[in-house]
Amino acid sequence: MRLFLLPAFILIVSTFTGYAVEPETKKISVxxxxxxxxxxxxxxxxxxxxxxxxxxxxxxxxxxxxxxxDNFQVSYFGVKPEYLFANDKLSVxxxxxxxxxxxSISSGSLTDNNAFYxxxxxxxxxxxxxxxxxxxxxxxxxxxxxxxxxxxWRFRYLSLYAKVGTEFGYLLNSTSDIVFMNSxxxxxxxxxxxxxxxxxxxxxxTFYSALGVKFGKPNKVRYNVxxxxxxxxxxxNNSSILKMGALTGFSLSxxxxxx
Amino acid sequence: xxxxxxxxxxxxxxxxxxxxxSLNDSTFIEDRNNPGLPEYSEWGxxxxxxxxxxxxxxxxxxxxxxxxxxxxxxxxLRLNGQWKGSPLTLxxxxxxxxxxxxxxxxxxxxxxxxxxxxxxxxxxxxxxxxQVLNVYEGELYFKRVQLLYVDKExxxxxxxxxxxxxxxxxxxxxxxxxxxxxxxxxxxxxxxF
Numbered sequence: 001m002r003l004f005l006l007p008a009f010i011l012i013v014s015t016f017t018g019y020a021v022e023p024e025t026k027k028i029s030v031x032x033x034x035x036x037x038x039x040x041x042x043x044x045x046x047x048x049x050x051x052x053x054x055x056x057x058x059x060x061x062x063x064x065x066x067x068x069x070d071n072f073q074v075s076y077f078g079v080k081p082e083y084l085f086a087n088d089k090l091s092v093x094x095x096x097x098x099x100x101x102x103x104s105i106s107s108g109s110l111t112d113n114n115a116f117y118x119x120x121x122x123x124x125x126x127x128x129x130x131x132x133x134x135x136x137x138x139x140x141x142x143x144x145x146x147x148x149x150x151x152x153w154r155f156r157y158l159s160l161y162a163k164v165g166t167e168f169g170y171l172l173n174s175t176s177d178i179v180f181m182n183s184x185x186x187x188x189x190x191x192x193x194x195x196x197x198x199x200x201x202x203x204x205x206t207f208y209s210a211l212g213v214k215f216g217k218p219n220k221v222r223y224n225v226x227x228x229x230x231x232x233x234x235x236x237n238n239s240s241i242l243k244m245g246a247l248t249g250f251s252l253s254x255x256x257x258x259x
Numbered sequence: 260x261x262x263x264x265x266x267x268x269x270x271x272x273x274x275x276x277x278x279x280x281s282l283n284d285s286t287f288i289e290d291r292n293n294p295g296l297p298e299y300s301e302w303g304x305x306x307x308x309x310x311x312x313x314x315x316x317x318x319x320x321x322x323x324x325x326x327x328x329x330x331x332x333x334x335x336l337r338l339n340g341q342w343k344g345s346p347l348t349l350x351x352x353x354x355x356x357x358x359x360x361x362x363x364x365x366x367x368x369x370x371x372x373x374x375x376x377x378x379x380x381x382x383x384x385x386x387x388x389x390q391v392l393n394v395y396e397g398e399l400y401f402k403r404v405q406l407l408y409v410d411k412e413x414x415x416x417x418x419x420x421x422x423x424x425x426x427x428x429x430x431x432x433x434x435x436x437x438x439x440x441x442x443x444x445x446x447x448x449x450x451x452f
Contacts, residue, residue, distance in 0.1 A: 051302050052286050117282070117409070119302075125365045127405045127417065182410040 026219050026257035031080040035251030037228065039072040039244040044105065047196050051117035072103045072242050080145065091149045099143055099169055099204065103239035104136035115181040120192045131181035137241050141204045143169025159214040169204035198240040205234040219257050226251040282414065282443055285320055299439045301403050303417040307338050309438030316342040325442040330452040332357050348384040351399050361449040364416045367401040374398055374424050381424065397424020415445035
């Protein structure tokens with residue numbers, strides 16, 4: 001272990017001091033990126049009437065455990081040309097992204113005996129529930145991100161930066177599904193989806209900010225890791241199942257200098 | 260101690276792989292306007308509650324909250340709960356109503372019963388004592404009664420409604436107020452003799 005300490009120390013010190021940082025002679029690069037967002041603090045869209053359940057009950061006070069699990073995530077990949085200016089301190093970029101927006105509520109494992117009760121029909125004195133394992137929706141958007149990046153610290157092998165960005169997208173396709181506990185209920189699936197209304201917003205827009213690290217030498221291929229700060233969807237109803245809270249996530253990208 | 264008992268029951272359910280989401284479960288969602296009481300609902304949550312002179316009388320987790328007993332020409336709704344830490348049962352007896360099964364209970368939909376009427380009786384069982392209450396004001400209201408189908412199969416009847424009345428108990432006037440119930444009645448708690 002001690003054999004590696006000295007070279008590691010030298011590498012770290014030379015990264016931050018050592019030789020003068022090489023200027024960026026190639027101002028234009030192409031970024032190939034992928035990323036994943038998740039939403040904090042989701043709530044169920046009111047159009048879905050799901051019977052609350054509890055396995056813990058108090059004589060006094062509030063108890064509402066056993067609510068279905070929920071999941072909202074946005075994954076994407078894209079291509080983004082970037083232009084560096086202002087003495088290599090600022091850059092702007094814009095490109096194209098393909099987004100996969102997935103949302104679901106579930107009772108947990110699809111193979112166990114747990115299910116939740118979805119109220120799908122109610123008249124004067126008849127109520128119909130279906131036992132459901134999962135309701136999910138997957139929507140695909142094509143979007144244009146526009147970003148401004150500030151690079152305050154550049155060292156020999158890495159740079160630290162902060163960026164803000166906004167994104168506008170358009171819906172390409174969306175599918176929704178209900179996984180019933182009892183497969184005989186599949187005949188009701190389309191009717192339930194139609195009656196509930198499962199059309200996500202055809203527009204997608206968001207405003208976000210991130211902190212990132214760029215690894216590699218100037219004017220060479222470099223690798224970026226970004227952490228997204230909690231951000232907000234500007235568009236509404238991008239999921240017909242969940243109301244999303246703040247989004248956060250990460251991104252990985254490769255910067256290829258071009259010119 | 261009560262919390263420990265609940266956790267042990269819940270852990271046992273999880274370990275045996277039993278469904279932890281059953282229509283027979285009691286789902287207690289507190290009414291924020293009436294602390295200590297479940298909020299009024301029509302989901303078949305198997306809960307009920309009322310204030311007895313401002314102390315909450317509510318359904319208990321480990322006791323079947325309601326039974327319907329029909330004998331001769333009398334219908335009896337029996338609520339089993341807890342008041343001030345001890346079991347208390349209220350029985351509403353309605354003479355002249357004789358449903359054949361739990362599905363027939365839909366005839367109670369939007370029905371009010373004046374508890375002063377001599378054909379209707381309220382009995383309280385508390386601390387081993389059974390007392391037929393002399394009600395001088397009050398009503399039992401079945402606001403909504405629904406047949407419940409789960410996966411297209413008839414499962415139970417949901418009785419939802421309210422109750423309130425004034426009576427004498429332990430030599431003093433007592434008010435039972437803000438009473439509400441949301442009960443699932445099926446094969447296991449409907450009796451006809």
